[in-house]
Amino acid sequence: MSITVQAASAAGLTTAQVEQRRRDGQTNDVPDRASRSVRDIVRANVFTRINAILGVLFILVLATGSIIDGMFGLLIIANSGIGIIQEIRAKRTLDQLAIVSQARPTVRREGGSAQIPPNEVVLDDVIELGPGDQIVVDGEVAESALLEIDESLLTGEADPIAKQVGDQVMSGSYVVSGSGAYRATKVGKDAYAAKLADEASKFTLVKSELRSGIDTILKVITYLLIPAGLLSIYNQLFSSRESWQPALTGMVAALVPMVPEGLVLMTSVAFAVGVVRLGRRQCLVQELPAIEGLARVDVVCADKTGTLTENGMRLAEVKTVDQADGIDADEVRKALAALAADDPRPNASVLAIAEALPQTPGWQQTAVAPFSSAKKWSGGSYGAHGDWLLGAPDVLLDSASEHARQAEELGSSGLRVLLLARSDRAVDAKDAPGAVTPAALVVLEQKVRADAAETLEYFAEQDVSIKVISGDNAVSVGAVAGSLRLSGGDAAVDARQLPSDRDELADVLEERTTFGRVRPEQKRAMVGALQSRGHTVAMTGDGVNDVLALKDADIGVAMGAGSPATRAVAQIVLLDNKFATLPYVVGEGRRVIGNIERVSNLFLTKTVYSVLLAFLVGLAGVGSQIFHYDPIGYPFLPRHVTIAAWFTIGIPAFILSLAPNNERARSGFVPRVMRLAIPSGVVIGIATFVSYLIAYQGANATEQETVRAGTTALITLIMIAVWVLAIVARPYVWWKVLLIAVSVLAYLLLFTVPFTRAFFKLDPSDWGLTGAAVVCGLVGIVLVEIAWWVGSAMSGQRRGLLPPA
Structure with missing residues (x-):
């Protein structure tokens, strides 16, 4: 290299040289970690398909002035909030880890040394190294005093590598022992570790069958919303001859339940609870x-x-190999303990010996020979206790000896073998190690977790x-x-x-x-x-x-x-x-997947019967124009749709989504859930429509008669929907039975307490109509039960009424 480089290697760069390199763009501008920004996280969680659908419907309800019927709009906040909070929490945790683990290299400049952030390193900077220091940019070794580098994070190679002047070092490695300095030759995106990180810098989302399946369902629903919405608008505005406000409310009441909004929320909640559990x-x-x-x-x-x-070694065995010179096992262990305790810069092997033999004999050290990769041994002299060596058997022993062959055999099985030996002279003598007398083979193995x-x-x-x-x-x-x-x-x-x-x-x-x-x-x-x-x-x-x-x-x-x-x-x-x-x-994931699949049946059943009911009412309205019979309006208000989901879907689904579940994860989420949702939804939709027709008093009906007709249809719908809940909850345990019983009791209270009847516009006082609703509900329950048994038999995945013994 040039004279300038040699000068830089000796004393570091001057301030002027540093500034020049900064102007030339030769800085360590490492790209940020590959995560989404807070803005990206918020955007990804807010601008979703389901939020768009619910947002439009919420605005339409607000236009009518009925805030109570817009309660479903709160789901937009909940759907977005859970995902945003979790991702930002994860991002902050990792960013804090990055700050804590960030190395601050010691750089020579203007004849002195100072610690600086990694991004302030420039090309040709001279960076000092000591034990434990991380190498932040690629470079060339300028000084080496028994310098050994661990490159396992880059190569996976566990053994440290000795580095001499002129050798290359790579960013991401760190110093195991020794000291030295290196000159930065590649900074920023040119560094090895940065190149790997840059290739991985694009943020990608996990492939999720649940998410893609739900998204597929939402796409289909989006396409269904268009004809269903147009049909509902036509029916409410023209066929039923209502004013624009109740017509719009009826249209929203028909469209909102088609969207499985709670399924997206429940999935997020179930995942979030899993995240909290794993966080513990x-x-x-x-x-x-x-x-x-x-x-x-x-x-x-x-x-x-x-x-x-784990990082480090474990002492597996100490094999005493020579008893002739009076070296017994006790003396071997004392010598090993002394060498390990007195090593000023212990490597992984010596640390393993020190951990296994913590009781030192208290010998007084008279000479020391530190380990180096060149000679591959270290040693200590202890006066009357002798001169002891610890190193590679192939260096200290004759390769033809029995002990050398034994060490080679042990090494071939993946173990690390060191030789403990006595020397006939002080370990710091110029002609050390001299005559070597084997004492023991020290067998080390990697510390398995x-x-x-x-x-x-x-x-x-x-x-x-x-x-x-x-x-x-x-x-x-x-x-x-x-x-x-x-x-x-x-x-x-x-x-x-x-x-x-x-x-x-x-x-x-x-x-x-x-x-x-x-x-x-x-x-x-x-x-x-x-x-x-x-x-x-x-x-x-x-x-x-x-x-x-x-x-x-x-x-x-x-x-x-x-x-x-x-x-x-x-x-x-x-x-x-x-x-x-x-x-x-894995267990938490299986619990989440199994439970979400289970409760998906509830939400998608609601979607199916809502779509079918909207089309049945819409087609009946169109038919009234053609065949000149009384037009039919939508039977429910948005608030009816809300309470119908409270105790058949919302609260039970939340509880079921958190229950223990050890079912294996399987592919085919969408076909499997639709196997129950479609027949159940069709039965509920038809039974509810029939029940409504029985109670409907025509276009000139009084408000009380209209409320009673809607109540009759709602009773039928809720009865069959509760039974679908009972099917999904199988196999039964005590708390599931209690959950179903509480749901039934809650609806009885809603339909009988005067305040809730008035607030939600419910009137079950006509016993004839209520009886008809119950009959339609019972017929629907029988049909849903039959559909479940047939579907289970066809799939071969029947869930019994009770858990297996």
Whole structure:
């Protein structure tokens, strides 16, 4: 490089050089995390199809001056509010995590050092490094004093990498041991980690069958609203010869119940309650439908490092290998404890020894040799207690020796093996280590999460396949997977041998479960290959190398301690970094999906009978013009529609949506719910219309006769709708029976208490008409029951009256 670069490497940039680079745009302008802004969140939740429909109808009701009949307008606020609050809550939590975890590099400028925010770093800045420091931009090592870098967040490789002057370092990695400095060579969007994050920067929503199914239903309803609305307007204004205000109110009363507004609200509420429950387990859900997505997952791609294993090693065994020189097991453990306690910069292996052997012998250290990647050993001299070495067996031993072969055999199974040995001279001697006498093989293994095996067993029981995908070496990955009793886990595949063709890759993924040396782009390709075979894929990870795969997976699950980029693109963040939280998320998702599907029957039954009733009344009105009989107006006011839904749909649906439910998630949401909703809705619509015709006294009827006719129709409708609720609630337990009983009692009170009768314009005092309504209702109940049994038999998914024993 030029002389300027050498000067920058020695003393850092001057203020003038920094300003020049800023003017040239050579700054670390890393793009913001890939989430929606508050404005985007509000816009997405307010400007929805259902809010548009309800908003227009609400304005029409307000035009008539009847505010009471516009109570349904509150659903616009509720529908929007729940989604907005949850998404903003998730956004703020992640933004706070990003601030807390943001590294502040120490940069040399004008001959001094100062900590600055990452976005103020410029090209050619010299950045100092010490243990634990994160590398914020790509660069070239300018100074190195036993500098070792952990690049696991970028590559998945768990072992630290020694860096010498001139070596490249990448953003997203951090210093494990040693110290040094590096010069920034790539900043901003040119940095490796930023490029990966930028590829994942576009915000995408979770694929939700519930949401897409409800949206499909809403589209159909939108198309039905147009002819139904025109027919209702014609009937109310021209056929029934009413004034514009009652005509408009009647039209809105016909159209509002066609919209399953409560279904959207109930779905949001059920998801939100699930989010709160998971939040108590330190699981942050960024998008409400993500709970549903994970419940439908049939393949989980789990990263080994940070997901199945914890950061660090565990002392598995100390194998004393030589008793001839009087070195017994007790002395071996004392030596290990002393070396671990006296190491000023312990690496992961030494920390594992210190954790396993916390009781130090109290030996006085007379000399020390720190570990370096060049010599691959460290040591300590302890006077009369001897000179002890700890390092790589292949360096300290003759490769032909029995002990070396034993160490190699242990290492081939994925374990890390160190040799503890005695030396015949001080460890800081120029010709150290000198003559080496083996004392013990120190066997270390990666620290597997205590709950990882139980979590994998849960997924196996639920027929969810696990694919362990890691950037670490295949032998190590296989050892971890094998220790967790993962089927096929010990037969790890080296990803460097995987085919690039998607179909061939999918074939391998169908057969094998464990993969090592996987590059970031390969993780992404593996997710795509699994999806091409119809799998719903969840990807877990914590490093920048996982970002692209997390982005493409159906559900991305990030660890809270992982990189900000992974937390940004994931739909679910495990704040406590526990892989074992996932079964709770799956269970919560299944509860939500099963319950929403159950209550959807209630809402869509209302939609079907509302559409049918609107068309029947409208066609009857058109027929009155052709055949010259008394015109027929719509039987209900908007307030009647509201109370009809209170205790047959609204409150019961809310309670049912929060109930325990362990049913497996299945595809085909829309056809399944319509199997009950269509026949039930048709029966209710026809029975209500017949009941209304019986009570209808013609166009010249008094107001009291009109109210009685509407009440008669409403009684029939409510009777059959309550029975549909009773069907949906099956199998019965005590609280469901109580729920149905309370609904019946509530309607009895509404129809008998003078205040509510007057407020809601109800008059069941004509016993003849009320009796006719009950008869029509009973006939409807029998028909709905028959339809349910026939539909259940055809689908083979009958729900009994009582829960299984």
